[in-house]
Structure formats: structure tokens, C-alpha cells
Amino acid sequence: xxxxxxLLLGFWLMGLAGxxxxxxxxxxxxEVDFNSFTTGKTAMWKYEDSTSFKNVxxxxxxxxxxxxxxxxxxxxxxxxxxxxxxxxxHDITPHDWNIVAGVYIKPFGEKTVVKVIxxxxxxxxxxxxxxxxxxxxxxxxxxxxxxxxxxxxxxTADKPQxxxxxxx
Numbered sequence: 001x002x003x004x005x006x007l008l009l010g011f012w013l014m015g016l017a018g019x020x021x022x023x024x025x026x027x028x029x030x031e032v033d034f035n036s037f038t039t040g041k042t043a044m045w046k047y048e049d050s051t052s053f054k055n056v057x058x059x060x061x062x063x064x065x066x067x068x069x070x071x072x073x074x075x076x077x078x079x080x081x082x083x084x085x086x087x088x089x090h091d092i093t094p095h096d097w098n099i100v101a102g103v104y105i106k107p108f109g110e111k112t113v114v115k116v117i118x119x120x121x122x123x124x125x126x127x128x129x130x131x132x133x134x135x136x137x138x139x140x141x142x143x144x145x146x147x148x149x150x151x152x153x154x155x156t157a158d159k160p161q162x163x164x165x166x167x168x
Contacts, residue, residue, distance in 0.1 A: 020119040022077055022087050025102040029084050032104045034113050049139035050115040056150055058084065058107055061114060064153075065103040068116075068145035072138070074101055090138075097121035101138055103146075116142045 026032050034050070053061060058081075065086045069076055074088030084105035092098060101118040116139035 020098055020100045020121045022089060022100050024119055025087055025100055025117060026104065027085065027087075029104045029106045032106075032115050032117070034104075034106055034108075034115060047118045047120075047137075047139050048115065049143055050113060051143050051147075052108075052111045052113045053150065054111045056112060058105055058112055060150060060153060061105050061112055061146070062086070064146040064149040065105060065114070065142075067149040068142040069101065069103065071145040072141050074099075074142075099138060101142060103142060114143065114146065118142075 036050075062079075062081050062084070066076060066079060069086060069088040072090070074090045076086060076088045078085065078087040080086075086103040088101050088103075090099040090101070097120075099118055099120045101116060104115045104117070106113050106115075118138035120138075
């Protein structure tokens with residue numbers, strides 16, 4: 001009986017070790033490599049993408065990042081305009097146990113670089129790495145939603161000032 005209990009405890013601990021957590025993401029822009037424009041899978045169950053926006057201010061991109069995360073089903077747990085960091089959590093999907101994503105915004109002169117890092121947790125199934133197909137697209141989906149937001153806002157005439165203000 002004790003062997004079965006130890007075996008169950010071992011499986012339970014392995015399950016906990018494989019969960020993606022918000023603390024596993026960089027917590028500040030200083031921890032993110034903005035010089036690397038790596039796209040796709042960069043480590044086991046870690047996916048990245050980045051883009052740059054020219055003549056779009058940090059405030060607009062912060063709002064776009066909030067939109068990008070929430071549109072794709074993420075619940076925002078940390079949003080710091082001053083730090084340029086947004087962290088979100090997504091519940092289970094058909095391929096992932098959970099997903100966490102960070103959006104990092106850093107101005108560089110006339111352009112502002114945005115990097116999205118997503119980490120996932122998967123089960124080890126007999127089907128193989130079927131989750132890699134969908135998981136790899138989380139950063140691209142978030143960036144695409146951000147781009148849509150910026151485009152729509154730039155086409156809107158007479159923007160209400162209260163909509164564009166970011167409250168600390």
C-alpha cells in the first residue's frame with residue numbers, strides 16, 4: 001500500500017512541476033532580450049514573438065496589449081504601465097493544461113518594441129506533441145490582436161480622451 005501511495009505522490013508532484021506559472025515569466029522589461037527577434041518555440045513549451053511599432057506611443061500599445069490578452073481569453077493578473085509589463089493566465093484548452101503569457105513594451109526612439117512570451121503546460125499523451133501546433137501561435141495571436149487594435153484606433157476620428165487615458 002505504501003508503494004502505491006508513493007507512486008501516486010510522485011505522479012502528483014510531476015504534474016505540479018509541469019504547470020506554467022506567472023512567476024516563470026520575466027517580471028520586468030529588464031529581464032527580456034529585445035535584441036533577439038526569435039519567433040516560435042524557443043524552449044520546451046516556451047514560445048516567443050516580437051514586433052515593433054513606429055510612431056505609436058507606449059500608452060496606445062499598453063491598451064492594445066490589454067486588448068490582445070483579453071481578446072484571446074487571458075485574464076490579466078499584472079498590468080504595469082510604468083514598467084511596460086502585462087501578465088495573463090489562460091485556463092485549459094484541448095491541447096494545454098494552462099497557458100501564461102507576458103507582453104513587454106519598450107520604447108526605442110521613434111519605435112516601440114513589443115515582445116510576447118508564452119509558456120504552456122501539456123500532458124504527455126500518446127498522440128505526441130499535438131499541442132505545439134496551437135501553443136506556438138499564442139504570441140502571434142496576441143500581437144495580431146494588438147495590431148488590429150492600433151489600426152482601428154488610428155482610423156477613429158475624434159477619439160474620446162477618457163478612453164485613451166491609462167489610469168495607474
